[in-house]
Amino acid sequence: MDQRQILERITAMVDDERRLRDALADGRGDDGGAEERARLAALERELDQCWDLLRQRRAKTEWGQDPEEARVRPSSQVEGYQS
Known part of the structure; x- marks a missing residue:
């Protein structure tokens, strides 16, 4: 999934x-x-x-590495990250 596809998915969500x-x-x-929550x-x-x-x-990309190596991490790992 490339950056454009990720952004499109984020927009839809x-x-x-x-x-x-x-x-x-x-x-x-x-x-x-309950279902909506x-x-x-x-x-x-x-x-x-x-x-x-x-x-x-x-x-x-910024550090000259292959962005295709990025992987989806478990939600338990990414929840609560601060921007």
């Missing part, structure tokens, strides 16, 4: 995240919003991973 947050705020969720939590973890992958690729 951010759009989904907004829709889910809006649905929860408006009370449009099924089952008290679970989907939102999964999206947040995946977004953390995508941003981390993008940062890895950019750092490798």
Whole structure:
């Protein structure tokens, strides 16, 4: 996955995240919003991973390394990183 594809994926996920947050705020969720909250939590973890992958690729490029060597790290590793 190249940088453009990662950014496109991030954009799509951010759009989904907004829709889910809006649905929860408006009370449009099924089952008290449990399904939407679970989907939102999964999206947040995946977004953390995508941003981390993008940062890895950019750092490798900046330091003359092959950005294709960057790998998706487990969400437990990337959650809570500060920008």
